[in-house]
Amino acid sequence: xxxxxxxxxxxxxxxxxxxxxxxxxxxxxxxxxxxxxxxxxxxxxxxxxxxxxxxxxxxxxxxxxxxxxxxxxxxxxxxxxxxxxxxxxxxxxxxxxxxxxxxxxxxxxxxxxxxxxxxxxxxxxxxxxxxxxxxxxxxxxxxxxxxxxxxxxxxxxxxxxxxxxxxxxxxxxxxxxxxxxxxxxxxxxxxxxxxxxxxxxxxxxxxxxxxxxxxxxxxxxxxxxxxxxxxxxxxxxxxxxxxxxxxxxxxxxxxxxxxxxxxxxxxxxxxxxxxxxxxxxxxxxxxxxxxxxxxxxxxxxxxxxxxxxxxxxxxxxxxxxxxxxxxxxxxxxxxxxxxxxxxxxxxxxxxxxxxxxxxxxxxxxxxxxxxxxxxxxxxxxxxxxxxxxxxxxxxxxxxxxxxxxxxxxxxxxxxxxxxxxxxxxxxx
Amino acid sequence: xxxxxxxxxxxxxxxxxxxxxxxxxxxxxxxxxxxxxxxxxxxxxxxxxxxxxxxxxxxxxxxxxxxxxxxxxxxxxxxxxxxxxxxxxxxxxxxxxxxxxxxxxxxxxxxxxxxxxxxxxxxxxxxxxxxxxxxxxxxxxxxxxxxxxxxxxxxxxxxxxxxxxxxxxxxxxxxxxxxxxxxxxxxxxxxxxxxxxxxxxxxxxxxxxxxxxxxxxxxxxxxxxxxxxxxxxxxxxxxxxxxxxxxxxxxxxxxxxxxxxxxxxxxxxxxxxxxxxxxxxxxxxxxxxxxxxxxxxxxxxxxxxxxxxxxxxxxxxxxxxxxxxxxxxxxxxxxxxxxxxxxxxxxxxxxxxxxxxxxxxxxxxxxxxxxxxxxxxxxxxxxxxxxxxxxxxxxxxxxxxxxxxxxxxxxxxxxxxxxxxxxxxxxx
Numbered sequence: 128x129x130x131x132x133x134x135x136x137x138x139x140x141x142x143x144x145x146x147x148x149x150x151x152x153x154x155x156x157x158x159x160x161x162x163x164x165x166x167x168x169x170x171x172x173x174x175x176x177x178x179x180x181x182x183x184x185x186x187x188x189x190x191x192x193x194x195x196x197x198x199x200x201x202x203x204x205x206x207x208x209x210x211x212x213x214x215x216x217x218x219x220x221x222x223x224x225x226x227x228x229x230x231x232x233x234x235x236x237x238x239x240x241x242x243x244x245x246x247x248x249x250x251x252x253x254x255x256x257x258x259x260x261x262x263x264x265x266x267x268x269x270x271x272x273x274x275x276x277x278x279x280x281x282x283x284x285x286x287x288x289x290x291x292x293x294x295x296x297x298x299x300x301x302x303x304x305x306x307x308x309x310x311x312x313x314x315x316x317x318x319x320x321x322x323x324x325x326x327x328x329x330x331x332x333x334x335x336x337x338x339x340x341x342x343x344x345x346x347x348x349x350x351x352x353x354x355x356x357x358x359x360x361x362x363x364x365x366x367x368x369x370x371x372x373x374x375x376x377x378x379x380x381x382x383x384x385x386x387x388x389x390x391x392x393x394x395x396x397x398x399x400x401x402x403x404x405x406x407x408x409x410x411x412x413x414x415x416x417x418x419x420x421x422x423x424x425x426x427x428x429x430x431x432x433x434x435x436x437x438x439x440x441x442x443x444x445x446x447x448x449x450x451x452x453x454x455x456x457x458x459x460x461x462x463x464x465x466x467x468x469x470x471x472x473x474x475x476x477x478x479x480x481x482x483x484x485x486x487x488x489x490x491x492x493x494x495x496x497x498x499x500x501x502x503x504x505x506x507x508x509x510x511x512x513x514x515x516x517x518x519x520x521x522x523x524x525x526x527x528x529x530x531x532x533x534x535x536x537x538x539x540x541x542x543x544x545x546x547x548x549x550x551x552x553x554x555x
Numbered sequence: 556x557x558x559x560x561x562x563x564x565x566x567x568x569x570x571x572x573x574x575x576x577x578x579x580x581x582x583x584x585x586x587x588x589x590x591x592x593x594x595x596x597x598x599x600x601x602x603x604x605x606x607x608x609x610x611x612x613x614x615x616x617x618x619x620x621x622x623x624x625x626x627x628x629x630x631x632x633x634x635x636x637x638x639x640x641x642x643x644x645x646x647x648x649x650x651x652x653x654x655x656x657x658x659x660x661x662x663x664x665x666x667x668x669x670x671x672x673x674x675x676x677x678x679x680x681x682x683x684x685x686x687x688x689x690x691x692x693x694x695x696x697x698x699x700x701x702x703x704x705x706x707x708x709x710x711x712x713x714x715x716x717x718x719x720x721x722x723x724x725x726x727x728x729x730x731x732x733x734x735x736x737x738x739x740x741x742x743x744x745x746x747x748x749x750x751x752x753x754x755x756x757x758x759x760x761x762x763x764x765x766x767x768x769x770x771x772x773x774x775x776x777x778x779x780x781x782x783x784x785x786x787x788x789x790x791x792x793x794x795x796x797x798x799x800x801x802x803x804x805x806x807x808x809x810x811x812x813x814x815x816x817x818x819x820x821x822x823x824x825x826x827x828x829x830x831x832x833x834x835x836x837x838x839x840x841x842x843x844x845x846x847x848x849x850x851x852x853x854x855x856x857x858x859x860x861x862x863x864x865x866x867x868x869x870x871x872x873x874x875x876x877x878x879x880x881x882x883x884x885x886x887x888x889x890x891x892x893x894x895x896x897x898x899x900x901x902x903x904x905x906x907x908x909x910x911x912x913x914x915x916x917x918x919x920x921x922x923x924x925x926x927x928x929x930x931x932x933x934x935x936x937x938x939x940x941x942x943x944x945x946x947x948x949x950x951x952x953x954x955x956x957x958x959x960x961x962x963x964x965x966x967x968x969x970x971x972x973x974x975x976x977x978x979x980x981x982x983x
Contacts, residue, residue: 149739151732179742208735214743296961303962304579304864307636311577314607315642320860338962408839410857429838431856432748436732440867442961522961533724533870533950534731534766 138170139241141460142184143192144177146216146247146254149209150278150290151297151438152449156246157210158203159453160274161192165200170461175238175545180214181245181254185227185553187234189545202538204450205528207438210540216555218254221261228261230553236267237548242460246274246453249282252468253492259466272456273468273488276449278435280331283494284486285470287521289452290435292445295335296522297437298324298379301430302339306346306377309426313375319366319417320377321427322347323410325434327383330354330498332434335518336379337510346377348508351413353383354498355507357392362413363420365508370423380413439535443524444479455483479520566598567669569888570612571620572605574644574675574682577637578706578718579725579866580877584674585638586631587881588702589620593628598889603666603973608642609673609682613655613981615662617973630966632878633956635866638968644983646682649689656689658981664695665976670888674702674881677710680896681920687894700884701896701916704877706863708759711922712914713898715949717880718863720873723763724950725865726752726807729858730767734774734805737854741803747794747845748805749855750775751838753862755811758782758926760862763946764807765938774805776936779841781811782926783935785820790841791848793936798851808841867963871952872907883911907948 143160145153157176164171176190177183183190190211192200203210218227235243245255252273262269275282280291302322309320326332330352340346348369351357369376384392393409414425448471455469466488474480502514510518528535571588573581585604592599604618605611611618618639620628631638646655663671673683680701690697703710708719730750737748754760758780768774776797779785797804812820821837842853876899883897894916902908930942938946956963 145739149736182742206735207732209739212742213739215740216743299962300867301861301865303965304635304866305860307634307965308577308860308864311573311637311641312643314610314640315644322861411836411839426859427857428859428861429855429857430861431854432733432736433729433750433856433858433861436736437729438732439728519960524961525955525958527953527955530953532947533952534727537731537735 138168138172140172140239141174141242141244142177142235142240143174143244144180144183144246145209145211145213146180146245146251147213148278148435149213150276150435151207151293151441152290152446153246153276154203154206154208154210155446155449156274156276156289156453158200159450160244160457161200163454163457167457167461171242171457172239175240176211178542179212180216181218182214182216183212184231184234185555187237187547187549189238190540191543191545194543195540199538199540204446205438206537207436217250218257221257228257229265231258232262232265232267233549235269238545241268241270243269243271244274244456245271246276248277249491249493249495252488256466256488256492259488270460270465271488272460272464273491274452274456275468275470275491278332279326279329281329281495281497282491283496284490286473286481287471289445289449291331292442292448292521293437294325294332294434295338295518296442297434297440298332298336298430299338299522300440302336302347302377302379305428306339309375309377316424317426318370318375318423319414319425320375321410321414321425322379323382323408323427323429324379326353326381328353328495328497330381330383333379333381334498334502334510334514335522338515338518338522343509344373347379348373348376349378350508350510351378351380351384352498352503352507353381353385354500355503356387357384358387359416363417365506366417367421378413380409382409384409438528438537441526442522443526444521446526448481451483459485476516476520479523566596566600567667568600569602569670569672570605570663570668571602571672572608572611572674573637573639573641574608574673574679575641576706576863577641578704578863579635579721579869580718580874581674581704582631582634582636582638583874583877584702584704584717584881586628587878588672588885589628591882591885595885595889599670599885600667603668604639606970607640609644609646610642611640612659612662613983615665615975615977617666618968619971619973622971623968627966627968632874633866634965635864645678646685649685656685657693659686660690660693660695661977663697666973669696669698671697671699672702672884673699674704676705677919677921677923680916684894684916684920687916698888698893699916700888700892701919702880702884703896703898703919706760707754707757709757709923709925710919711924712918714901714909715899717873717877719759720870720876720949721865722753722760722862723766723946724870725862725868726760726763726858727766727950728868730764730775730805730807733856734767737803737805744852745854746798746803746851747842747853748803749838749842749853750807751810751836751855751857752807754781754809756781756923756925758809758811761807761809762926762930762938762942763950766943766946766950771937772801775807776801776804777806778936778938779806779808779812780926780931780935781809781813782928783931784815785812786815787844791845793934794845795849806841808837810837812837866956866965869954870950871954872949874954876909879911887913904944904948907951
């Protein structure tokens with residue numbers, strides 16, 4: 128690497144980092160980045176990964192991915208979680224904490240890093256955009272490319288976000304399976320089943336629960352979206368009518384459901400009138416509401432991390448797209464693009480056809496795409512045919528990991544550290 | 556069927572019912588019963604199924620399975636839940652409610668039912684035993700055969716219970732997947748992850764979470780069993796040490812965990828000091844304990860019905876055994892056996908070899924098999940090598956359902972009712 132520092136005789140290195148909440152397929156994007164970089168060794172030197180995301184760059188704690196075998200890199204495609212470690216760490220604004228940005232550039236310079244690939248959501252695209260700006264202002268040539276990722280599917284411009292399709296598939300399947308269970312039990316036991324899913328600000332994952340049913344008679348009978356203010360009376364009336372008609376009621380509730388005043392129901396439930404902490408999220412809260420108001424026996428499940436790490440039942444489309452955006456990010460860099468990210472462009476829904484497009488980082492940064500009203504039924508409790516047309520292709524196909532001894536054979540990276548070149552610890 | 560009533564010229568019919576909590580593979584047992592009966596049409600007439608289990612018999616609400624195609628019956632093998640409906644209904648003792656037993660025999664007589672196949676747990680084996688006795692005392696010839704089923708794995712004598720292996724596989728996989736997620740996030744975010752699993756009285760499912768790790772360094776770092784009295788201080792010390800050493804701590808907790816006084820932790824948590832209801836189960840309670848005592852950021856998941864209905868990731872061994880006990884039940888009946896049930900007999904663990912054995916109904920009825928102390932590590936927080944040897948074969952192999960449009964293609968039965976012959980409604 129020494130040669131790389133003295134001139135352009137050797138190709139410059141790359142830095143790749145995972146950011147924010149991980150998913151079942153973010154490592155497929157890492158696989159796409161590393162395999163594509165390896166296929167272009169004359170243009171890109173070593174791919175360094177940040178140990179725990181951007182913190183790895185700030186602390187000069189880099190992982191040398193060239194020490195990982197081709198088989199290990201390939202196996203990232205079927206391994207959930209963030210293999211290099213992620214971080215919930217948002218760089219402050221350039222004005223407020225210029226030192227962090229300067230430090231990043233110093234570390235990049237020390238390791239002759241010419242390419243910055245940042246794999247995350249809207250916050251991360253904002254960071255990548257700023258890093259691009261500071262590099263330019265400091266006279267350090269740096270290509271900054273984003274790689275979209277979020278199970279929440281709330282990134283604008285891109286048709287969908289890698290990670291979402293798999294969470295959606297997990298929730299749709301789990302809802303269908305649990306519904307068969309309740310249907311069996313309802314006569315003498317459980318009448319209401321509540322599944323709480325992720326999506327703090329957008330109800331895409333909750334909407335995906337709607338795919339479990341083929342018609343409006345099928346479960347789930349009620350979906351509670353963050354986009355629709357929760358109306359207790361209307362909700363209870365719907366549950367009551369459903370139980371009377373079908374014998375049971377299956378409810379999918381987004382963790383982000385709010386009341387008419389905009390308060391999260393889950394937070395409203397964290398303290399009772401005496402200020403005592405209440406355990407549990409919005410799922411148990413909603414379930415308990417049906418018991419206390421309607422006297423119905425309930426069960427509830429909270430999928431939490433299970434829904435975003437369930438690599439065993441990912442959408443094959445999602446894996447392909449996650450890999451494709453990683454690959455495209457490197458190809459964009461090689462094509463001389465900067466401050467952009469690859470996005471998914473839908474060409475048609477049936478048959479499903481998609482291509483990779485391109486968007487400026489700034490167009491994605493700090494924006495949220497919510498579920499449009501036209502995707503939610505008039506009563507606010509279901510998904511429309513338009514929503515179904517949008518969602519259905521995203522959960523298509525199965526892509527099973529290999530198994531050993533009855534368990535998925537997920538890979539662990541060696542994670543060899545890169546020798547530090549700066550003798551300056553950095554305090555965040 | 557009229558001929559069947561007048562003599563032995565036609566074979567007698569069979570009654571099959573599902574009982575108690577359903578599983579991902581109970582329909583595979585139904586498939587085994589019906590396919591095997593169909594292969595012996597000269598000995599067994601029509602298989603009637605109880606709509607909602609034994610209630611179907613009491614209310615003379617029978618499903619004519621002969622109206623279901625061979626393809627539908629075959630598809631039961633890959634469909635979770637109880638296709639005919641189950642019931643949580645335990646017949647009272649013969650002394651207290653003889654009328655119910657007499658009614659059963661009346662319905663069986665009206666439909667010339669000579670075989671009673673009851674698919675359930677220890678309560679159901681008790682019921683089957685009593686039905687056998689009353690039949691004999693009423694001079695009505697009836698062959699009563701049990702078919703074991705419970706995700707809790709707490710039936711005695713049988714090496715394992717159909718339904719358990721799949722719940723075990725689901726929990727082991729989910730624990731491994733969530734652990735990879737936490738490992739990615741722990742540096743800046745979640746330090747403790749709690750997965751609550753089923754098992755009110757026995758910790759078999761919780762134990763299965765232990766299969767997620769290959770060594771004691773791997774997640775789960777703590778398993779909380781109903782068999783071990785919960786010791787708050789010891790638990791918190793273990794979590795603290797684990798987070799200091801590994802950076803995070805993954806906990807699998809059985810819903811049935813109790814304190815030293817034998818009280819369920821989950822129930823202790825349902826009311827606070829002022830008598831206010833607390834939402835949530837033992838999972839959130841344990842998670843909140845680590846936050847309040849140790850200041851750790853947590854996430855928790857409650858799998859609930861998802862773990863017992865996840866047909867998408869069943870154990871192939873479990874499916875085979877569930878089918879095998881259904882098939883064996885019919886074969887036992889044809890061989891003239893009565894008041895017995897087929898059980899799983901382990902011949903060897905490595906390689907795994909099993910056969911079908913036979914046990915009297917009375918030996919299973921109302922008994923519980925707990926996790927033996929030798930299967931739990933000395934500190935009470937993990938599983939031993941002996942436990943691993945026992946559990947590992949039970950989650951072996953994958954048996955994926957067919958998919959359509961990204962979702963498992965589960966079957967729905969036609970459920971054609973059998974014309975009633977008694978003109979007496981029965982009040983429970």
